[in-house]
Amino acid sequence: MKKLIVLVIALGFLSSCAVVKEYEKVNINDPDMALGDKTIKRFETSAQAYREAASGANGGKTGGGCGCN
Amino acid sequence: MAYSQDTIVSYKKRVLESVEIDLLASYYSQDGDNAAVTGGIGTEELTDLASSIVVSIPLNDDAILKIDANVSAYTSASSSNVSPFDSGQPADPFVADSGASANDLWLNGVVSYSHSSDDRNNIWGANVSVSQEYDYSSFGFGGNYSYLLNQKNTELSIRANVFLDSWKIIYPFELRAGQGAPNPEDYFDPSAGLETNKRNSYALGFGFSQIVSKKAQGSLSLDLVQQEGLLSTPFQRVFFKDRNAIIIGNGFQLADDIERLPATRFKIAIGGRLNYYINEMFVLRSYLRYYQDNWGITSYTASLEVPIKLGDYFTLYPSYRYYTQTKADYFYKANDALSTDAFYTSDYDLSSFNAGEFGFGVSYTDIFTKVKLLGYGLKSINAKASYYNRSSSLSYFMVSGGLTFVQD
Numbered sequence: 001m002k003k004l005i006v007l008v009i010a011l012g013f014l015s016s017c018a019v020v021k022e023y024e025k026v027n028i029n030d031p032d033m034a035l036g037d038k039t040i041k042r043f044e045t046s047a048q049a050y051r052e053a054a055s056g057a058n059g060g061k062t063g064g065g066c067g068c069n
Numbered sequence: 070m071a072y073s074q075d076t077i078v079s080y081k082k083r084v085l086e087s088v089e090i091d092l093l094a095s096y097y098s099q100d101g102d103n104a105a106v107t108g109g110i111g112t113e114e115l116t117d118l119a120s121s122i123v124v125s126i127p128l129n130d131d132a133i134l135k136i137d138a139n140v141s142a143y144t145s146a147s148s149s150n151v152s153p154f155d156s157g158q159p160a161d162p163f164v165a166d167s168g169a170s171a172n173d174l175w176l177n178g179v180v181s182y183s184h185s186s187d188d189r190n191n192i193w194g195a196n197v198s199v200s201q202e203y204d205y206s207s208f209g210f211g212g213n214y215s216y217l218l219n220q221k222n223t224e225l226s227i228r229a230n231v232f233l234d235s236w237k238i239i240y241p242f243e244l245r246a247g248q249g250a251p252n253p254e255d256y257f258d259p260s261a262g263l264e265t266n267k268r269n270s271y272a273l274g275f276g277f278s279q280i281v282s283k284k285a286q287g288s289l290s291l292d293l294v295q296q297e298g299l300l301s302t303p304f305q306r307v308f309f310k311d312r313n314a315i316i317i318g319n320g321f322q323l324a325d326d327i328e329r330l331p332a333t334r335f336k337i338a339i340g341g342r343l344n345y346y347i348n349e350m351f352v353l354r355s356y357l358r359y360y361q362d363n364w365g366i367t368s369y370t371a372s373l374e375v376p377i378k379l380g381d382y383f384t385l386y387p388s389y390r391y392y393t394q395t396k397a398d399y400f401y402k403a404n405d406a407l408s409t410d411a412f413y414t415s416d417y418d419l420s421s422f423n424a425g426e427f428g429f430g431v432s433y434t435d436i437f438t439k440v441k442l443l444g445y446g447l448k449s450i451n452a453k454a455s456y457y458n459r460s461s462s463l464s465y466f467m468v469s470g471g472l473t474f475v476q477d
Contacts, residue, residue, distance in 0.1 A: 019220050020280045027284050027346040031434070032354070032376040032384065035278055035288045035342050040430070040451040040471040043095035043119055047467060051099075051459070053394050053419050054360035054368040056272070056292035057340030065200055065207045065232045065270075066175075 083130045084185045088476040090445065091123040094469065097143075101417075101463030104147035104162070106241075108306035108322060109403040109415030111150060111162030113463055117143040132184045139177040148173070151304045152242040153321055160318035170239070170304075175202040190217045196230075204237040215276075226276035234268040238303045243323045259303070259327050268298040287343040294336040301330040307401075307415055309408045322403075328414040330399055336362040340370075352376045360394075366419070368394035374428075386430035386453065396421035417461045428455035438475055445474035 020028065027033065036059055037045065045060035055061055101113035119141040126134045146164070149171035153160035165171060183194035191214075198209040211230030217223065244259045271294065278288035306324035308314060315323040340358040347353060358370040372390035379385065397419040399412040406413035430453035438446025451471045458464045 018282070019222050020283050021220065024283050025280070028280055028286055030346060030352065032352040032378075033286065033344045033346055035286065035344065038432075038451065039091050039123065039473075040093060040453055040469050042093070042121070043097070043467060043469045044426075044428070044453070044455055047097060047457070047465065048392075051418055051457075051463065051465070052368070052392060052424070053362070053364075053366045053397065054336075054338065054358070054370065054392075056274075056294060056336060056338030056360065057290045057358050058338075058356070058370075065177075065198060065209050065234065066205070 081130055081187060082189075083127055084183075084189070085125060085127040085133050086475075087127065088445075089125040089448075090474045091121070091471055092474075093121040093123070093471040095119045095467055096469075097465060097467040099463065099465035101459070101461070102163075103415075103417040103420075103462055104150070105302065105305040105328070105414070105416035105418070106147040107150050107162040108308045108324065109401075109417060110322070112146045112165065114146040114165065115143060115148075117141055131187070132182065135179075135181045135183075137179040137181070139175075141175040141177075142172070143175070144172050146171070148304075150321075151239060153318070154242060160321035162321050164319070173203050176200060190221070191215070192217075198232075204239055205234065206237075207232055207234040209233070211272075222280040224276070224278045226274075226278075228272075228274040228276070230270075230272045230274075232268075232270040232272075234270070234298075236266045236268065236299055236303065238263070238266050238299075240327060241304055241306050241324045244327065262329060263299060263303065264332065265298050268296065268300060270297075271295045281343075284346040285343065287341065290338075290340045292336070292338045292340075294334075294338075296334045296336070298332060300332065300334055301328045301414065302416070303327055305414065305416055307406055307413050308404045309406055310404050311408050314404065325408065326413075328416065329412050330414060331364070331412055334362055334364055336360065350378050352378075364419075365398035366394055366396070368392065382433055382435060384432045384434070386428070386432065388426075388428040388430070388455075390426040390428070392424045392426070394422060417463065420461055422459050422461040424457060424459040426455055426457040428453060430454075438477070441477065442474065444477055446477055447472065448475050449473045 045058060049055045049061050097117040099113060099115040103109050104111035104113045121139045124136045128134050149166040150162060151170045153166045156166050177200035179196055179198040181194060181196035183192060185192045193214045195212045200207045209230060209232040211228065213226060213228035215224055215226040240259050272292060274290060274292045276288060276290045280286045305328040307326050307328055308322055309325040312325045338358060338360045343355050345353040354374040356372045360368040370392045372388065374386055374388035377385040399414050400419045401413050401415055403415055433450040438448050440447040454468045456466050
């Protein structure tokens with residue numbers, strides 16, 4: 001329950017930010033600012049899914065589709 | 070381009086300007102002393118060569134079709150010891166055998182489609198996937214929807230995926246009927262208790278991303294996964310504390326049973342990213358994840374990457390990732406499980422451990438695609454090396470590389 005409260009507070013904090021206009025997004029649009037991983041990182045993410053029990057919430061596999069954990 | 074009645078021209082930017090092709094490859098090399106196939110004692114030496122081709126095709130101004138094909142060929146010392154007698158040499162858990170199970174090929178294909186609304190605030194997509202290796206096959210499908218609001222400062226998304234997987238069940242050699250049991254009267258049928266060879270996974274994910282300032286943006290994601298069916302690996306051995314060990318060859322212990330795990334598992338993962346643009350040279354990319362499942366595993370992941378731009382073309386990517394997990398309720402070291410336990414495994418991927426991973430990447434990007442090949446311009450070259458070290462003795466090294474081409 002505590003985790004859920006922290007999550008809700010975090011959501012509220014982030015959504016209360018001032019709006020950044022399109023013409024102000026020069027830095028945000030930098031390719032290295034992307035919230036996803038680069039395509040080349042798929043191999044690393046896959047190895048981690050095989051060698052660790054945890055998966056998901058990282059853009060990679062969440063379970064299924066391989067004989068991994 | 071659209072023309073309104075008063076001749077004001079408005080433009081709709083294509084979601085993808087032209088065909089893009091990614092060619093990717095990796096080499097992976099692993100070693101350790103706790104192979105699950107040999108009950109938690111034995112070599113984990115494994116090498117893998119993988120390659121991928123990803124083709125993104127703009128179908129029109131609004132839609133993209135993506136075809137993602139993958140091949141992975143691996144050689145595994147521990148898998149070779151599913152049947153350790155093929156080479157004719159004395160069985161040894163720390164030496165690879167030469168049998169058919171030493172190598173395998175994983176083939177995978179994913180086709181996905183995405184469509185954006187005219188204002189680019191609504192994006193929906195669907196995907197279908199298939200994969201095949203010698204003893205495992207999978208069919209998957211799913212869909213996703215994203216909604217952008219707040220002048221595209223905020224994005225909400227939902228995704229769902231189903232994987233319908235199937236095992237070809239292979240047992241350790243000594244547990245195969247009439248083949249390996251040293252004392253035929255001791256033979257038991259390892260299939261007892263295995264009710265299915267299917268493994269179904271149902272995943273539901275939620276995403277929230279937000280531009281925090283002109284220099285910062287972050288995201289939160291939540292994944293919920295329910296798995297059902299055969300969640301154990303049928304050729305992984307377990308040795309019991311309350312049975313006499315039968316050892317042959319060079320210290321090769323014969324299985325008391327195969328790994329047994331519950332037929333259901335529920336996983337929850339919560340991840341957060343925060344990226345900060347420091348200046349023209351440095352960007353900070355951070356990631357945190359909390360994971361828990363109903364097998365008793367809790368884990369935390371933290372990673373940091375600091376892209377360093379060296380002029381207009383080159384960027385360096387030093388990174389570090391830390392991972393820690395508690396053990397599954399059913400994990401036992403070799404010879405620690407009891408034959409009276411309902412579930413047991415000696416797979417160290419389900420043990421308690423910490424791991425650190427150092428990475429270093431470099432990329433070359435040319436937005437003008439001056440280098441041409443068969444009607445395509447080279448947009449970027451990426452390379453990365455990483456070293457992973459786990460407290461349970463396993464470590465791996467991998468290098469990967471990729472080329473991105475765009476159609477002229």
